[in-house]
Amino acid sequence: MITVSLKPGVRLVTNAPESLIIEAPGARMRLSRLGPAARELLQRLATAPLAWDTRVSGELVGLPRCDRALAVPVLNQLAGRRLVQFGCAVGRRQLMIASPTGGPARFELDAECGDRPVRLSRFTYIRSRHQELVLECPQRFLRLHLLAPEVISILPLLAYGCSFADLCEQIPACDKEETAEAVRFLLAAGAIGVISSAGALDEDTDPQIAPREFHDVAFHASTRQGLTDNAFGGIFPFLGKLPPAPALKPAMSEIRIPLAVPDMARVMRHDPRLATVMEARRSVRRYGDQALTAEELGEFLYRTARAQFILPPDPASGRFYEATRRTYPSGGAAYDLELYLTLNDCDGIASGVYHYEPSEHALSLVNDQPGTIEALLKNARSQTGQEEVPQVLLTFASRFNRLSWKYRAISYATTLKNAGVLYEAMYLVATAMNLAPCALGGGDSALFSLAAGLDPMIESSVAEFILGTRSPLDLQAGLVPPGRESQNAPADPGAIPPPAENPE
Ligand SMILES: Cc1cc2nc3c(=O)[nH]c(=O)nc-3n(C[C@H](O)[C@H](O)[C@H](O)COP(=O)(O)O)c2cc1C
Known part of the structure; x- marks a missing residue:
């Protein structure tokens, strides 16, 4: 009964x-x-x-x-x-x-x-x-x-x-x-x-x-709250039991390449307006004959992924871990996503798999084996349905513990939302720079973990993004890449003033 x-x-x-x-x-x-x-x-x-x-x-x-x-x-x-x-x-x-x-x-x-x-x-x-x-x-x-x-x-x-x-x-x-x-x-x-x-x-x-x-x-x-009886939200199940993972991953190698820092005041003066960029944004999977330059890559990463400053733990406000501020939002300001770049064709930086250090704004070399680089790029190309190999592959990898130390039920759901936010930030900046951007949803995490020497239980790729210069067929009217327009162009009256770099 x-x-x-x-x-x-x-x-x-x-x-x-x-x-x-x-x-x-x-x-x-x-x-x-x-x-x-x-x-x-x-x-x-x-x-x-x-x-x-x-x-x-x-x-x-x-x-x-x-x-x-x-x-x-x-x-x-x-x-x-x-x-x-x-x-x-x-x-x-x-x-x-x-x-x-x-x-x-x-x-x-x-x-x-x-x-x-x-x-x-x-x-x-x-x-x-x-x-x-x-x-x-x-x-x-x-x-x-x-x-x-x-x-x-x-x-x-x-x-x-x-x-x-x-x-x-x-x-x-x-x-x-x-x-x-x-x-x-x-x-x-x-x-x-x-x-x-x-x-x-x-x-x-x-x-x-x-x-x-x-x-x-x-x-x-x-x-999802209401559907689950799992303890919900920022419940810090490991506070006092395990230390939180640091906000910034330690350098992965000694071979480091500092990246170019763009003149942000100039970018803000000359960048196309947000509405123009949003209306023009498209996924582009073919590239120009010219390689992406190290300066362009530096500007792209600086605008999308750098850590603007580090926030120390602040238990009084309920943040028991170190966080960072960046240009895109992230659940709990935890920024669990690490960026890895597989460079195929970048003018000024040798081909290889690199880890991006967001506070140093530098790349550290992780793998330079041609077979590995080729396999990662081939896997990316296979997801585009096109013949062209991307000039740059960006792999988003989550350091899972950054979120699971704080959230229980919603850690991985937050990771995927964070990846979506970063996608859009990259789409918008690439479009504003007149580059060719495209999100990829189905990268090979096993291949990536081998290439980067990572245990996928601890840190694993969750999303990919490809980038390159635009083919002349795809260059967008009204979107002039910063640095290529007249140096004397009038300031954009709608430009937003730059934020203070580090208030601390
Ligand atoms: C989560 C996500 C996954 C995607 N995965 C792929 C992919 O694997 N291959 C690809 O060529 N495009 C991929 N795209 C791009 C979409 O195909 C594209 O955004 C969609 O067709 C709309 O076109 P638009 O971006 O040009 O507006 C992805 C986009 C998103 C947001």
Whole structure:
């Protein structure tokens, strides 16, 4: 049978006629405008768990005003607020508990499959959480706590797909009643689905759900407030246990190349206006005959990626780690993204893989093996669908601990947002400089980790960007690269004054 109970720590504190007040760990909520059925249901749950017997229809035992059809949406609403949980029991033996993780949790109390074949949903996964084996159902925002080894033993067969009769035949030792209850419960939680005559589950044919990938669904459900019960935001789980990673990665080699610093006052006077740049921005995947110059590369990196200054830790403001200021924003000012440049054709700097040092505004050589450089560039080219090899490949690699030391649930989600922000900063600056920019979404992280000598568990590439000079066919009218226009050009009346470089 299925039981419904308030989650541990949830209790009804006020039972006034106009509203009910419920306390849950870390929350207190007033539930007003409840209908008589919902009120009766909650009051009943506050005293004892409710047994939900699928064999009984109509009125719920002991709840004269609460019809079963009324109870299902009310219970799912309570589940969505993480107030109730569902149990699977045979007699006094608990087999599983389904606990809602967030907002739209859905448990179909009356689900029934009879002897039709069922299969595990491709979104369901098993894992160890807080030293306990759980089955996560992110498609329903439910977590199943597996309490009985018999339930675990049927999961491999359910992965292939089978009927209740198949289960009993293949696991002769299984208790039929427990197996029937377990299958019904897994179905109610959406952990399994009924296989159609065409061999598909609903999720495989529903046009809204069929294209969605397991890891995307799991990632989204685990990283958005309201959907997850993971501790959220900047919670500093390792404060006092592990030191934070430094804001700036130490130099990766002694072979360092200082980069040209642009005259920013001049850039600000002569740069095209933001609206002009935004309207003109396009991805460009073919290049001019001339190589990108070291000066252009220096200006591009200075404008997009340099650290303007270092911010020491400031516990009083809740920042327990060193941060930096840069021209693009970054979650928590943590700037987890390191930039690596694979130079193919840069006038003034030898071909190689370099790490960009954002506070020194310098490159340090990481790898100069021609085969490695060629492989990275070939991989980049393969993502453009073009023949031309990019002049410069920029690889964004995240030092994961910069964010996971502070954020738990949202670290990697923040990394990807940071990469998006940096993409746009690079697009805009490259467009303003009349260079050829293009984001790349599918670089080879294994190849990059070998090239840079990095452990991808610690620091790994997450995005790429390619850059070069523009082909004469793509040179943009109205966008004159700074340094190539008349030195006496009038100042742009719309130019924004330069910020102070280092207020500290
Ligand atoms: C996240 C992201 C990934 C991208 N990946 C690639 C890619 O792998 N190859 C490519 O040629 N263009 C890639 N692009 C560029 C898009 O194809 C391009 O932005 C889109 O077609 C719109 O064209 P536009 O940038 O010229 O306006 C990517 C863009 C973004 C934002």
